[in-house]
Amino acid sequence: MKSISKSISSMSQMYNKSSNWAKVMIIVVVLLIVITLFKSTTIKKEGYEQRDKFEFKTGPEIYDDFYASIYDHLVYNNILDDYAVGAIINKTTPTNHSIILDIGSGTGNIVAALSDKGLNAEGVDISQSMVKQAKENYPNYDFKQGDVRNAMLFNSGSFTHILCMYFTIYYIQDKAQFFSNCFNWLMPGGHLVVHIVDRDQFDPIIPPANPLITLSPQRYAPKRVTHSKVTFDDFKYAADFQLNNQNNTAKFVEKFSNKESGKTFRKQEHEMFMESEDDILTMAQNTGFIVMGKVELIKCGYEYQYLYVLQKPE
Numbered sequence: 001m002k003s004i005s006k007s008i009s010s011m012s013q014m015y016n017k018s019s020n021w022a023k024v025m026i027i028v029v030v031l032l033i034v035i036t037l038f039k040s041t042t043i044k045k046e047g048y049e050q051r052d053k054f055e056f057k058t059g060p061e062i063y064d065d066f067y068a069s070i071y072d073h074l075v076y077n078n079i080l081d082d083y084a085v086g087a088i089i090n091k092t093t094p095t096n097h098s099i100i101l102d103i104g105s106g107t108g109n110i111v112a113a114l115s116d117k118g119l120n121a122e123g124v125d126i127s128q129s130m131v132k133q134a135k136e137n138y139p140n141y142d143f144k145q146g147d148v149r150n151a152m153l154f155n156s157g158s159f160t161h162i163l164c165m166y167f168t169i170y171y172i173q174d175k176a177q178f179f180s181n182c183f184n185w186l187m188p189g190g191h192l193v194v195h196i197v198d199r200d201q202f203d204p205i206i207p208p209a210n211p212l213i214t215l216s217p218q219r220y221a222p223k224r225v226t227h228s229k230v231t232f233d234d235f236k237y238a239a240d241f242q243l244n245n246q247n248n249t250a251k252f253v254e255k256f257s258n259k260e261s262g263k264t265f266r267k268q269e270h271e272m273f274m275e276s277e278d279d280i281l282t283m284a285q286n287t288g289f290i291v292m293g294k295v296e297l298i299k300c301g302y303e304y305q306y307l308y309v310l311q312k313p314e
Helices: 002-017 020-038 065-075 078-092 109-115 128-137 175-185 277-287
Strands: 041-043 055-058 099-103 120-125 142-145 159-164 186-197 227-232 235-244 249-258 264-273 290-296 305-311
Touching (some): 065 128, 065 227, 078 109, 078 290, 099 109, 109 120, 109 128, 120 128, 128 142, 159 175, 175 186, 175 277, 186 277, 277 305
Parallel strands (some): 055 264, 099 120, 099 159, 120 142, 159 186
Antiparallel strands (some): 186 305, 235 249, 249 264
16 A cells, blocks of 8 residues: 555656646546456457356466457557567568567568568467468468477477577476577578567556557556456456466466456466576577677667577677
């Protein structure tokens, strides 16, 4: 309660010192935060049938046909993808001779964005359903099913660039093995780009549940907001991010309920292995990677989220 009172007092002082225009903007932001906390966003999604049977899923089984079909509605943000792809190209200067692998390629958006710029890109994902969805979205591009924990998945020196985007690194428990595999798959001088977040500060609200779009409500909320709510045509979605710093893990819990009955028909728990930024980078460096740069994603609305550019020595 003390911290909340302190936050409110601080915001009150800032409000009183602001110009009239700034006061209007503060009121708008506060109202949008209230909307974020108490109102869900509605999304049209056709082809859904009411479900009565309850399902509980964890691990790779989460990414089945149902989840693959709604995945982009939940997490896709073209502003983020455009900015990230631009930053990757700027920092690593790929050419039409480069060979780029996107690990955890999902529904294929990053591969498509790179390919549309004339680059040679392919995707790999552990989920066959996600690969199928990617091929439906982008039939002219290359996607394959595979587990990147398997060192034999690709030949040594196959790629000039490897990307590991959108929290994919946190689904891998043995990160030392992951970095070793990537190091082996890269050509000398090749780049590995990894999405890493400040686990204590980043905004876990999914894009459609955040009416502020490119502004994080965490800046103005007295306590970190960890839950998201989205309403589809026929069902409701709710999610919550639960961090456990003591054992470097987190859970992202999602629930789906029938819109009419309110009955939950599906619950899934994403288990995430969330070491600190420094610990993850140390594992990469111990493998032999050189940290070449860091791209802050705050400019596209993703505060405390970064793309680290690593390089295999020549």
